Amino acid sequence: MLQIVIPAYNEERRLPRTLRELRRHVAAHRGVLGRVEVLVVDNASTDRTAEVARAADSTALPVRVVRCVRRGKGAAVRAGLLATDADLVCFMDADGATGLDAIEEAWRRMLLGSDVVIGSRAVAGSLTEARHCRTRSAGAAAYRRLAGRLVPGVADTQCGFKFFRGDVARRAARRLRTAGFSFDVELLVLLRAAGAVVEEIPVTWTDVPGSTFVPARHGAGAFAELARIAWRCRGLAPEPGRVAGGTRSPMPLPAPAALPAGSV
């Protein structure tokens, strides 16, 4: 089974379409993906996020709402990952910005031996829509430089699509402390330190209006979190031979009924 965690904060407008598209996508790829379940994590929404999530629940795509007392995207993803029990887990944003084809590609890479496959808007083959204002773009470039020092070799730490072996994700999530938007960086540091093979795959990324990230409100906090991660994780180094792009023997996953074209 694949469990998909969706952190959602005041997403009553963007979530229904994302869940609808996900249901269609899963139905179209049922033979590859097998059983899929969605866990929507709502921790502080003041709108009808939980209701719209429950309304999307169906036999074709079961949707559960997970409550999380701590606020922030990082706290929500952590709670979601810890609520999973599947062999394969993933998280994605409620805005549906990442093209869903990434799911099958990530699945294929997992079968080839990756522990963690992350969507990237910065590797060859990705298609992204540029749209941020100059200030945010400059901030993002500075952020990428700092984040790159903590997870060398990873070009895009912040894409809201990450796919994991379930046990690997749960082990790292237990140690995750960052509650805000920089949690991806800490998660990747922890995963690397535990010896996980992390692979970046190109994604199609479309801007969806209604972002919950407000640079003026969250920007400084995201940088402060990076500094705290650097301090907390200063002793952690990747295990030799288990860095991004590395390979090892494929993991023992239950064989899917069929694989995407071009797979092993």
Ligand SMILES: Nc1nc2c(ncn2[C@@H]2O[C@H](COP(=O)(O)OP(=O)(O)OP(=O)(O)O)[C@@H](O)[C@H]2O)c(=O)[nH]1
């Ligand atoms: N549960 C929960 N989810 C959150 C919180 N903050 C953000 N999210 C979710 O995190 C995901 C990503 O947020 P977006 O608003 O798309 O922001 P972003 O992707 O970082 O930035 P953009 O590039 O502007 O889209 C969405 O699914 C949000 O609902 C939070 O405090 N709690």
Ligand SMILES: [Mg+2]
């Ligand atoms: Mg987004």
